[in-house]
Amino acid sequence: MSTPSDKALVPFVSVDNMMRLIHHIGVEPMLRDLAAYIESDFHRWELFDKTPRVASHSDVGVIELMPTSDGEAYGFKYVNGHPKNTAEGLQTVTAFGLLADVYTGYPVLLTEMTMLTALRTAATSAMVAKYLAPKGSDTMAMIGNGAQSEFQSLAMKAICGVETIRLYDKDRAASEKCAANLASTGLKTVICTSPEQAIEGAQILTTCTADKQNATILSDNMVGAGVHINAIGGDCPGKTELARGILERSDVFVEFPPQTRIEGEIQQMPEDFAVTEFWQVVTGQTPGRTSDRQITLFDSVGFAIEDFSALRYIRDKVKDTPYHYDLDLLADPDDPRDLFGMLQRAKA
Amino acid sequence: MSTPSDKALVPFVSVDNMMRLIHHIGVEPMLRDLAAYIESDFHRWELFDKTPRVASHSDVGVIELMPTSDGEAYGFKYVNGHPKNTAEGLQTVTAFGLLADVYTGYPVLLTEMTMLTALRTAATSAMVAKYLAPKGSDTMAMIGNGAQSEFQSLAMKAICGVETIRLYDKDRAASEKCAANLASTGLKTVICTSPEQAIEGAQILTTCTADKQNATILSDNMVGAGVHINAIGGDCPGKTELARGILERSDVFVEFPPQTRIEGEIQQMPEDFAVTEFWQVVTGQTPGRTSDRQITLFDSVGFAIEDFSALRYIRDKVKDTPYHYDLDLLADPDDPRDLFGMLQRAKA
Numbered sequence: 213m214s215t216p217s218d219k220a221l222v223p224f225v226s227v228d229n230m231m232r233l234i235h236h237i238g239v240e241p242m243l244r245d246l247a248a249y250i251e252s253d254f255h256r257w258e259l260f261d262k263t264p265r266v267a268s269h270s271d272v273g274v275i276e277l278m279p280t281s282d283g284e285a286y287g288f289k290y291v292n293g294h295p296k297n298t299a300e301g302l303q304t305v306t307a308f309g310l311l312a313d314v315y316t317g318y319p320v321l322l323t324e325m326t327m328l329t330a331l332r333t334a335a336t337s338a339m340v341a342k343y344l345a346p347k348g349s350d351t352m353a354m355i356g357n358g359a360q361s362e363f364q365s366l367a368m369k370a371i372c373g374v375e376t377i378r379l380y381d382k383d384r385a386a387s388e389k390c391a392a393n394l395a396s397t398g399l400k401t402v403i404c405t406s407p408e409q410a411i412e413g414a415q416i417l418t419t420c421t422a423d424k425q426n427a428t429i430l431s432d433n434m435v436g437a438g439v440h441i442n443a444i445g446g447d448c449p450g451k452t453e454l455a456r457g458i459l460e461r462s463d464v465f466v467e468f469p470p471q472t473r474i475e476g477e478i479q480q481m482p483e484d485f486a487v488t489e490f491w492q493v494v495t496g497q498t499p500g501r502t503s504d505r506q507i508t509l510f511d512s513v514g515f516a517i518e519d520f521s522a523l524r525y526i527r528d529k530v531k532d533t534p535y536h537y538d539l540d541l542l543a544d545p546d547d548p549r550d551l552f553g554m555l556q557r558a559k560a
Numbered sequence: 561m562s563t564p565s566d567k568a569l570v571p572f573v574s575v576d577n578m579m580r581l582i583h584h585i586g587v588e589p590m591l592r593d594l595a596a597y598i599e600s601d602f603h604r605w606e607l608f609d610k611t612p613r614v615a616s617h618s619d620v621g622v623i624e625l626m627p628t629s630d631g632e633a634y635g636f637k638y639v640n641g642h643p644k645n646t647a648e649g650l651q652t653v654t655a656f657g658l659l660a661d662v663y664t665g666y667p668v669l670l671t672e673m674t675m676l677t678a679l680r681t682a683a684t685s686a687m688v689a690k691y692l693a694p695k696g697s698d699t700m701a702m703i704g705n706g707a708q709s710e711f712q713s714l715a716m717k718a719i720c721g722v723e724t725i726r727l728y729d730k731d732r733a734a735s736e737k738c739a740a741n742l743a744s745t746g747l748k749t750v751i752c753t754s755p756e757q758a759i760e761g762a763q764i765l766t767t768c769t770a771d772k773q774n775a776t777i778l779s780d781n782m783v784g785a786g787v788h789i790n791a792i793g794g795d796c797p798g799k800t801e802l803a804r805g806i807l808e809r810s811d812v813f814v815e816f817p818p819q820t821r822i823e824g825e826i827q828q829m830p831e832d833f834a835v836t837e838f839w840q841v842v843t844g845q846t847p848g849r850t851s852d853r854q855i856t857l858f859d860s861v862g863f864a865i866e867d868f869s870a871l872r873y874i875r876d877k878v879k880d881t882p883y884h885y886d887l888d889l890l891a892d893p894d895d896p897r898d899l900f901g902m903l904q905r906a907k908a
Contacts, residue, residue: 219650220575226888227568231906239903266614268629270662275634277625281616286623288638290658292665298896302567302664306890310638314618316650317640326891330899362900386897393900539887540574542654543674548646549734551678552710552741555587558579 219316220544225323225526229535233526234327236533240370243363245529246335247342247371249521254339257491259283260517264471272296274448280516286312287520289325293448295422303359304422305329311523321527322539325519330360332522333514334367337442341372341416343493343500344465344508345440349415350375355407355429356421356445357381357390364418364444365390369399372416376400380410408434419453420444426480432457437505446477447513454509456480462509465490465500467518476511487511567664568892573671573874577883581874582675584881588718591711593877594683595690595719597869602687605839607631608865612819620644622796628864634660635868637673641796643770651707652770653677659871669875670887673867678708680870681862682715685790689720689764691841691848692813692856693788697763698723703755703777704769704793705729705738712766712792713738717747720764724748728758756782767801768792774828780805785853794825795861802857804828810857813838813848815866824859835859 225233234242253260261281268275273294280287291307298304307325312318341349352374354361361379368374377399379387384403391401404410407429411417417439419429432455435441441462446452454477464487466472478485490510492498501508530536545554573581582590601608609629616623621642628635639655646652655673660666689697700722702709709727716722725747727735732751739749752758755777759765765787767777780803783789789810794800802825812835814820826833838858840846849856878884893902 224887227891228888228906230891231903234903235907261616263614266611266625266627268609268627268634268662270629270631272663273665275627275629275660275662275665277614277627277636279614279616279623279625281618281623283618286616288625290636290660290667292660294665297664300664301894301896302666303890303892303896303899306666306892308667308889312623312638312640314616314623315620316645316648317621317623317642318650318654319638319656324889324891327899327903358897359899389895389898389901393898393904539572540576541656541672542651543575543578543672544651544654546649547737548649548651549706550737550741551651551675551707553737555579555582555675556741558576559583 219318220540220542221538222319222322222541223530223536224539225530225536227324227327230324230327233530233533233535236535237529239366243331243335243338243367243370246332246522246525247339249525250332250336250518251339251494253517253521254491254494257517262468265516278516278519280520281314284314285524286314287523289516289519291329298422309519309523311527318542321523323523323526328522328526330363332518333360333444334363336518337364337418337444337510337512338367338371340465340490340510341368341440341442344510345372346415346438346504351378351414352416352418353378353410353414355380355410355419357386358420358422360420360444361390362393364420365394365399366397368416374416376402378402378404378410378414380404380407416440416442418442418444421453426450426452428455429453430458431455435507437507439507441507441509443477443509443511446511448475449479452477452480459509462507463488464509464511465493466511467513467515471515472511472513475513478511567666568888568890569886570667570670570889571878571884572887573878573884575672575675578672578675581878581881581883584883585877587714591679591683591686591715591718594680594870594873595687597873598680598684598866599687599842601865601869602839602842605865610816613864626864626867628868629662632662633872634662635871637864637867639677646770657867657871659875666890669871671871671874676870676874678711680866681708681792682711684866685712685766685792685858685860686715686719688813688838688858689716689788689790692858693720694763694786694852699726699762700764700766701726701728701758701762703728703758703767705734706768706770708768708792709738710741712768713742713747714745716764722764724750726750726752726758726762728752728755764788764790766790766792769801774798774800776803777801778806779803783855785855787855789855789857791825791857791859794859796823797827800825800828807857810855811836812857812859813841814859815861815863819863820859820861823861826859
């Protein structure tokens, strides 16, 4: 067997090692760190190579590749979305990702991203809410208590100072699971029996349900003035959660308009429906919240740059830990022209 | 630590294991097998989800994702192209690939594809030459004696019955390396001092050089009637190997026209330059070679379906061998909604 060179070995973070890394850093510190990395990439949004994700649709789901590059590093995420999976005991969303060096084209990190996507999605929501939610927000309604709900709750605690989570799910067992998981985190949870009850007294309304349909989780008359809506679950064609009237009364902030117009809540609206690109709020080019009465709405679908930020963070953090090992992923013969010779020598 | 379920584990074929698998099967039998898998996917070409590759360009190279799906399986390849890498002791091209189940979205195979791409490229060339090269072809000119040259030579032997390889490279050391590597394969090799000398008596002319420029490896007056040109190295914008006059005198066969018009030899020609999609030759809808005097030209740039065939083959072949191990790549909690609970339990 020939010995691969250093460059032929790609550091790999397994699910098990990702969980160890998360506990090593701490869930809340990691959510804060991720929010900071994501915020810094929103600051330099304009220099990224941006493209809507490359999707392969089937009757039962979608498989997507989400690439982007800042000119020095290149990252992509593989992610599936299969709403019917849950009923079959599988994850709706699984993901892994890769970071590569633009100068050589060689990968420098391969990592699980199911856990990491849950963290980066929550960190993004809370980073955005830091800019848009009413000052002093201490209560969030969490509607839809699936796999993302605890991460959303903890990120809002760690980054925005939220203290109370009002839980609602059409399946009460999901709310009980979420409340139990959050019991030791310092968050106060209240299990509610209707969406109307959940949003009572909440300044931040987070919707994150899984059904693939044009649903109305929040109807127009439920949403009063002076709230921030963090809409997570409207994230693919044919899947929305909010009544159209809410969008008409809100100031809508998005990640990457060409993708959000296809996948987000605003797929319900005309093509010229006014939205603000959130990066312009981060850079100060556009105001975020401008009045106490305003309804702000983050129509979040998840964008490749957020995964890129998460990949950068893992590359930086995992380096000095034991939470990775090397994969022999790249053939790298001593003489680059002698790939066949490398193969022949391996026979011996 | 929680135990991942079977579905959370993805079989991984490292470079070392790929080389063991190749020797276990044998290089020539594997080239024949791969050609058969590729040919069968060309037969059902129309049912594939096809898209030009998704490229991220920089000053020094390109990183590409090449996805495709037949509706049951989904595959993609990550591949870079950095011509300057060779001078720095790195591979111009490195690659890895993934196969997933369309029904669940879960990956079922992760594999190195630097070695595998070399094999599938050669298998594709020879499969095409089987249809297009003059009957009884026994001699190939191999112009450009880099990493692909031995694989091309052996595939033409295994699949088309070629016996003699006439080698030319502007760096004689590359030809000597190729001749030495082929010494024990049963192929006769002749090192030539010019392209003109290399093509003497050859029925198949293979060009596979690495410089990123519009070069003229074969000039118009060098190419006589009744040959098959296998043009490998014209494979990205600004990189061609053949004089325009050759294209005008040839019947040109391509993989996927929207990609070849950007990347192949025909990037030199008007947008309506007539080409034949090679899959139509495989299905019998269009004739291949129709006369002894004809010049046939396979303008090969490499297409995602060929990688898909190779991924299918590795999935089928590696199953009953020890040449893979499982990667803990996908988080898969017992209750799909309880990702956070899985994370919490991992702390214990």
